[in-house]
Amino acid sequence: MSILSEHLREQRIANHWSQEQLANKMEVSRQSVSKWETGDAVPDLDKLKQLSQLYAVSIDYLVGNEKQTNNQTKPKYINLRELQKIYFMITTVIYCGASLYNSDLWGSLWVIYLVSGLVFEIHKFCLIKYLN
Numbered sequence: 287m288s289i290l291s292e293h294l295r296e297q298r299i300a301n302h303w304s305q306e307q308l309a310n311k312m313e314v315s316r317q318s319v320s321k322w323e324t325g326d327a328v329p330d331l332d333k334l335k336q337l338s339q340l341y342a343v344s345i346d347y348l349v350g351n352e353k354q355t356n357n358q359t360k361p362k363y364i365n366l367r368e369l370q371k372i373y374f375m376i377t378t379v380i381y382c383g384a385s386l387y388n389s390d391l392w393g394s395l396w397v398i399y400l401v402s403g404l405v406f407e408i409h410k411f412c413l414i415k416y417l418n
Contacts, residue, residue, distance in 0.1 A: 289350030291325040297341040297348075298323070312336060370406055377402040 298308050298319075305323070309316040312333060321327035329337060338345045346352040381399045 295323040
């Protein structure tokens, strides 16, 4: 198995795509993808360029001329519902804990609680921009 075939397989798996899904995105047969990953065939230059764009890595990385750095790939999926739950839990703990400690802070804490919703929306917007 060549470095190219190893990297192609690693990137497909890292993107959670089956060979069939990748073949559909590339408009090739599943057998072509399978041959690329086993080293029985090599994608032509246009397909290699398309693969590097799909995987958000350089062609040099795919063929083994450079190592992949952390900033070359972006996460493909972030669960925003889980992120919202985390924001809600943090603000709830702060709100309840501080109001038990000092009931005079109730009004201030309510503002903090509401602002956390706005902070979540800003965070979500930035994540969506980053992923696209």
